[in-house]
Amino acid sequence: MDLPKYEKFTKDSCQGIQVRGWTISTTKLPIFNSQEIDRLQKQISIPLPEMFFGNNKLQVTNEHGMIFELSPVDALKFVDATREGGDRVKVAYSEEWNHKSAKNHDQIKDVVKPYDWTYSTSYSGTLIRGLQDFEKTTDRIDIEKLKIPEPILFYDEIILFEDELADNGTALLIAKVRVMPSGFFILQRFFLRVDEVLFQLNETRVYHEFGTEYLLREYSSRENPYSKVKAQISKDKGNDISQLTDPDWVSSKLPKSKERDLILEKLRVVPLPS
Incomplete structure (x- = not known):
């Protein structure tokens, strides 16, 4: 495969690639300091x-002025700030929650x-500027095409935020990007583990094939009780439950999303023909 002309760059905390009229970049900086936290708390009520990593x-x-990004600040704005949001897990998984509470009665009162x-956030990215907004579509990202071996021109992974839920699990929001000669693919994943309760x-998957008119975005949400995922650990692992901390392994064990539950969208990234 002939490689397109491209240029990688690094500037301070930012690195990325310019290729086929596109610029894809990541910025990595330390966690928010106290002053930054105070400023943001005036905007966000939780x-x-x-x-x-704000x-x-x-x-x-791209060269037509489109700007799309994944931002931890914007992601946090999609977290339910109501009391109902605080009770969501407890209500939806009452049996598992009561079992957990019985085992951790001294600590659990500090969790809810x-x-x-x-x-938990349903955030799927911020369109800062576009030729138009995202629109519904039936088009799907061709995952099989993404499995075809290609040179990786640029790859990176960033953490947006993480919390250990008062030692009761993990909430992790990460983003990965892969740029190939044919296009680029982005995966943003919110991974939640509440010990003894649920996963x-x-x-959010974002894909663009260079030379086409649209960028595709797919959003899905999947969950399963903790016990059902734990039961899928191979017997030869014995008491080793380290796989339960691996988002990729857990992802492979959760039920597949039903078509009706997927949110499929596309975004025009080139001007309409005049």
Whole structure:
């Protein structure tokens, strides 16, 4: 395969690639300091996750002025700040929750808060500027095409936020980007593990094939009780449950999303013909 002309770049905390009229970049900085936390708390009514990388971002721009990014600050705005949000897991998984509470009665009272303390977010990116907005579509990302071996021109992974849920699990929001000669693929994943209760994955996939008119975006949300996922650990692992901390392994064990539950969208990235 002939490689397109491309240029990688690094500037301070930002690195990326310019290829085929596109610029794809990631910014990695330390977690928010106290001054940054104070400023953001004036905009957001819930406490920030323990490790909040508020200045990190993944950004995609093109020669026609489109700007799309994944931002931890915007992601946090999609967390339910109501008391109902705080009770969501407890209500939906009452049997598992009561079992957990019985085992952890001294600590569990500190977990449920008057907001969604799991930081579950349905955020799927921010379109800062576009030729038009995202629109519904039936077009799907061709996953089989993405499995075809290609040179990787650029790859990176960034953490947007992480919280250990008062030692009761993990809430993790990460983003990965892969740029190939044929196009680029982005995966943003919110991974939630509430010990003894549930696993949840909210995933956003973004794909553009160079030379086409649209960028495709798919959003899905999957979950399953903790016990059902744990039961899929191979017997030869014995008491080793380390796989339960691996988002990729957990993803392979959760039920597949039903077509009707997927949110499929496309975004025009080139002007309409005149």
